[in-house]
Amino acid sequence: MAKATFIHHFRTPRIAYEGPRSRNPLAFRHYNPAEVIEGRTLKEHMRFSIAYWHSFRGTGADPFGPGTIIRPWEQGKDPVSVAKVRMDAAFEFFQKIEAPFWCFHDRDIAPEGRTLTESNKILDQIVAHAKQHQKATGVKLLWGTANLFSNPRYMCGAATNPDAHVFAYAAAQVKKALEVTQELGGENYVFWGGREGYETLLNTNLKREQEHLAAFMHLALDYAKRIGFKGQFLIEPKPKEPTKHQYDFDVASGIAFLRTFGLEKHFKFNIETNHATLAGHSFQHEIEVAAAQGMLGSIDANSGDPLLGWDTDQFNTDVKELTLAMVSILRAGGLGTGGFNFDAKLRRPSIDPEDLFHAHIGGMDAYALAFKLARRIRADGKLEQFVADRYASFDAGYGRDIETGKATFQSLEKLVLTKLGEPAPRSGKQEYLENLLNTYLHG
Ligand code: XLS
Ligand code: NI
Ligand code: NI
Secondary structure, three states: OOOHHHOOOOOOOOOEEOOOOOOOOOEEOOOOOOOEEOOEEHHHHHOEEEEHHHHHHOOOOEOOEOOOOOOOOOOOOOHHHHHHHHHHHHHHHHHHOOOOEEEEEHHHHOOOOOOHHHHHHHHHHHHHHHHHHHHHHOOEEEEEEOOOOOOHHHOOOOOOOOOHHHHHHHHHHHHHHHHHHHHOOOOEEEEEOOOOEEOOHHHOOHHHHHHHHHHHHHHHHHHHHHHOOOOEEEEEOOOOOOOOEEOOOOHHHHHHHHHHOOOOOOEEEEEEHHHHHHOOOOHHHHHHHHHHOOOEEEEEOOEOOOOOOOOOOEOOOOHHHHHHHHHHHHHOOOOOOOOEEEOOOOOOOOOOHHHHHHHHHHHHHHHHHHHHHHHHHHHHOHHHHHHHHHOHHHOOHHHHHHHOOOOOHHHHHHHHHHHHOOOOOOOOOHHHHHHHHHHHHHO
């Protein structure tokens, strides 16, 4: 282990901040990790995280062909030794890219054994290795999760599988995933639906499947409590893919699910940009829906392609989209124990280790710039003031009575008949606001 930290797996040096004028493609232009804003460094504000599954397990394979991305450390016959060297490379990358956090699924970091006992043993070895790396580098775990979708046993779902045997297996796997997330000091634990959904209603009892999913969540909560796991539980909604209908469709349906089954106090949402757009929403919409209920947890930072209808998991460099999202996040008071996790992957022909740097530099810079622009927008106050003014009639008088539950249909009818008459129309001023936004983005 001590040796491994000195072997350099990447030729690219640590990425430095050079400022907006820099044209060095391997430097940060907006993300200055050491910059202090309101008593906290930008590194602490942004809480960037690297997704192990994409950046260290992604090979570029797609349904039309095998992987194209071959890393030099992916060599050797013993998968456990390879997993350790891969992890050495990963922690080197985390440090060089100035990411304070990482995220993983159990099966990304450790190969699955022939039995659950064997899988757990292997996982323990790799987790011990990760723990040493975390200690040596100061990189922390944003969240852990379990892969309940790759193994063929989960082809019809995990917690929503029609076979109780599979439910039991998934429970055992999540029990272990919670233990290792706790062992590594994970600040959150994520439930993304995997294959929790259906392909056809012809073979599906939707009601029972949703009840089983809720039962699973309750069991996970009970166990977390039992072992003293303090991390925040997060649901990551996605409307489709891999199944044609995923039960955690979007934030709104997630809230309904949590409320229906008495889980709402224990969960927040991990919102992924590409999942929002697949559901026919904007990224900002999903943030607003979660924030309105005090359930904004964390972000899976990526983007889809507007011309493609699946989860392309691209790095997001769209400053306008991110600035709008950041305005909503800042208004909600930030992400708390959450962060911005780059759940994004290189395109299939981007095969150089250096491409991993370009990808993350672009994403980090875009988010950091968006953060700064959003702060400026909020400090300037014009946008917020416009919205506040638009609702001002609810701040006093009968408007206030409506909000506080004092008004009745009769009292409102009387007001209209005797005093108010016809309401005066007022412009929504969308075009003015779009222009105003551009003055911040390009001003
Ligand atoms: C897949 C999801 C997945 C989760 C973690 O679409 O985004 O990567 O973030 O299970
Ligand atoms: Ni995700
Ligand atoms: Ni995704």
